[in-house]
Amino acid sequence: xxxxxxxxxxxxxxxxxxxxxxxxxxxxxxxxxxxxxxxxxxxxxxxxxxxxxxxxxxxxxxxxxxxxxxxxxxxxxxxxxxxxxxxxxxxxxxxxxxxxxxxxxxxxxxxxxxxxxxxxxxxxxxxxxxxxxxxxxxxxxxxxxxxxxxxxxxxxxxxxxxxxxxxxxxxxxxxxxxxxxxxxxxxxxxxxxxxxxxxxxxxxxxxxxxxxxxxxxxxxxxxxxxxxxxxxxxxxxxxxxxxxxxxxxxxxxxxxxxxxxxxxxxxxxxxxxxxxxxxxxxxxxxxxxxxxxxxxxxxxxxxxxxxxxxxxx
Amino acid sequence: xxxxxxxxxxxxxxxxxxxxxxxxxxxxxxxxxxxxxxxxxxxxxxxxxxxxxxxxxxxxxxxxxxxxxxxxxxxxxxxxxxxxxxxxxxxxxxxxxxxxxxxxxxxxxxxxxxxxxxxxxxxxxxxxxxxxxxxxxxxxxxxxxxxxxxxxxxxxxxxxxxxxxxxxxxxxxxxxxxxxxxxxxxxxxxxxxxxxxxxxxxxxxxxxxxxxxxxxxxxxxxxxxxxxxx
Numbered sequence: 001x002x003x004x005x006x007x008x009x010x011x012x013x014x015x016x017x018x019x020x021x022x023x024x025x026x027x028x029x030x031x032x033x034x035x036x037x038x039x040x041x042x043x044x045x046x047x048x049x050x051x052x053x054x055x056x057x058x059x060x061x062x063x064x065x066x067x068x069x070x071x072x073x074x075x076x077x078x079x080x081x082x083x084x085x086x087x088x089x090x091x092x093x094x095x096x097x098x099x100x101x102x103x104x105x106x107x108x109x110x111x112x113x114x115x116x117x118x119x120x121x122x123x124x125x126x127x128x129x130x131x132x133x134x135x136x137x138x139x140x141x142x143x144x145x146x147x148x149x150x151x152x153x154x155x156x157x158x159x160x161x162x163x164x165x166x167x168x169x170x171x172x173x174x175x176x177x178x179x180x181x182x183x184x185x186x187x188x189x190x191x192x193x194x195x196x197x198x199x200x201x202x203x204x205x206x207x208x209x210x211x212x213x214x215x216x217x218x219x220x221x222x223x224x225x226x227x228x229x230x231x232x233x234x235x236x237x238x239x240x241x242x243x244x245x246x247x248x249x250x251x252x253x254x255x256x257x258x259x260x261x262x263x264x265x266x267x268x269x270x271x272x273x274x275x276x277x278x279x280x281x282x283x284x285x286x287x288x289x290x291x292x293x294x295x296x297x298x299x300x301x302x303x304x305x306x307x308x309x310x311x312x313x
Numbered sequence: 314x315x316x317x318x319x320x321x322x323x324x325x326x327x328x329x330x331x332x333x334x335x336x337x338x339x340x341x342x343x344x345x346x347x348x349x350x351x352x353x354x355x356x357x358x359x360x361x362x363x364x365x366x367x368x369x370x371x372x373x374x375x376x377x378x379x380x381x382x383x384x385x386x387x388x389x390x391x392x393x394x395x396x397x398x399x400x401x402x403x404x405x406x407x408x409x410x411x412x413x414x415x416x417x418x419x420x421x422x423x424x425x426x427x428x429x430x431x432x433x434x435x436x437x438x439x440x441x442x443x444x445x446x447x448x449x450x451x452x453x454x455x456x457x458x459x460x461x462x463x464x465x466x467x468x469x470x471x472x473x474x475x476x477x478x479x480x481x482x483x484x485x486x487x488x489x490x491x492x493x494x495x496x497x498x499x500x501x502x503x504x505x506x507x508x509x510x511x512x513x514x515x516x517x518x519x520x521x522x523x524x525x526x527x528x529x530x531x532x533x534x535x536x537x538x539x540x541x542x543x
Binding site: 175179183293294304 | 322326329332333336340420421424428
């Protein structure tokens with residue numbers, strides 16, 4: 001492990017934590033504008049997180065140790081997963097970091113603990129949220145694996161760092177297969193971060209909530225950790241899409257100017273993607289639970305097509 | 314002359330557009346957007362014909378592009394949009410045999426089978442072979458997907474749209490593999506226009522003007538919220 005890599009670890013973690021609340025508020029802002037409201041300020045998520053960090057944590061008397069460790073485990077798993085996706089600077093991969101399968105399992109670990117915590121407090125909302133989340137994830141997981149398999153087939157590698165190096169040095173975006181991958185990854189982002197056709201992140205209505213239901217019992221700094229971890233997860237998935245499809249600005253050498261430029265580029269591209277997500281959400285209604293597989297089937301269809309193209313031509 | 318590699322790249326991207334539109338047509342339940350997506354698909358075909366024209370320079374491709382643009386991007390979508398305004402059906406949620414998800418999965422399998430079959434039949438030519446093979450596969454797959462739309466939907470309008478997208482597949486196959494005589498292409502398009510007009514008559518009323526049929530719909534309580542009630 002060389003100095004470059006240690007610096008990468010620090011830079012990537014700091015950038016992802018600093019940027020992710022911004023994207024969450026941007027999406028809220030775009031949605032508010034689309035509905036004709038003014039919406040909260042784009043720094044509102046930062047304020048909310050700071051406020052929550054100052055508040056006291058209250059546990060239900062029925063809850064066990066799982067409730068106490070879940071925010072930490074979730075945050076840790078997501079942050080380690082964030083290390084697998086370079087945002088601004090791609091170093092040489094060290095050890096198993098960047099492996100696509102490990103990345104998926106880290107996300108699954110975070111989700112597993114979140115579902116356990118939903119059940120743990122014994123409230124009926126939490127149990128319902130956990131049950132729904134697990135049903136959805138059991139359908140979306142094969143699709144996610146196929147999408148990542150398609151990525152591996154196209155780039156002939158299992159390591160995200162190598163993929164980014166290929167796209168960053170090739171410089172030219174958007175070959176035809178990458179468009180299909182972009183659509184599949186977009187659907188994955190929507191599902192994994194509980195956005196509108198799947199789940200509504202703003203509502204606390206018992207019929208619809210999935211993600212909110214699970215974190216209903218969290219309070220204080222634990223809630224802040226949960227919110228931050230879901231924001232980081234969204235940013236990481238967005239970074240995966242951005243750096244694969246429009247990689248310009250991504251740097252492979254460690255210089256201060258290069259990293260600053262890359263950071264500016266990343267914020268701009270991420271804001272555009274956040275705007276697209278916001279518009280997409282505004283244009284859709286929430287789907288019925290049993291119609292969700294048709295959304296996943298679309299991603300499945302496109303990525304299987306990529307594999308067919310990659311294998312046979 | 315434009316560089317061949319760039320044109321081939323553009324054609325590949327257009328192929329992807331066709332796949333996306335076909336998947337959308339097969340899986341959506343929203344009738345209003347199906348027509349515009351069909352027009353988009355035809356427009357993509359026009360672009361492919363133009364790109365091929367810049368590659369080969371054969372004047373027939375240009376003629377095909379013009380005829381397709383006039384008929385399938387402008388006239389037919391206009392007719393179908395008019396029908397939709399008259400009959401006021403917005404959603405198509407009834408299916409025979411297959412629901413959209415299953416049809417998507419089946420069409421995927423079909424594509425694989427077609428690829429394997431065609432790669433043995435189509436002779437290997439050294440230049441641009443993968444592009445032409447892919448075009449042929451896509452053409453037949455589009456035909457199959459259109460066929461699935463035709464038999465899995467219950468509404469007449471979606472059935473017709475499935476048939477139209479089937480014809481798009483024939484056109485695509487014809488552009489890439491065989492040399493369809495232009496006169497046949499032209500006749501097919503005239504047939505399609507007649508078909509669409511027939512559909513208008515069938516779905517709006519066989520023996521009457523549009524206004525007459527409106528009244529009849531009211532009598533049978535098929536149409537409720539309308540201000541021109543008798």
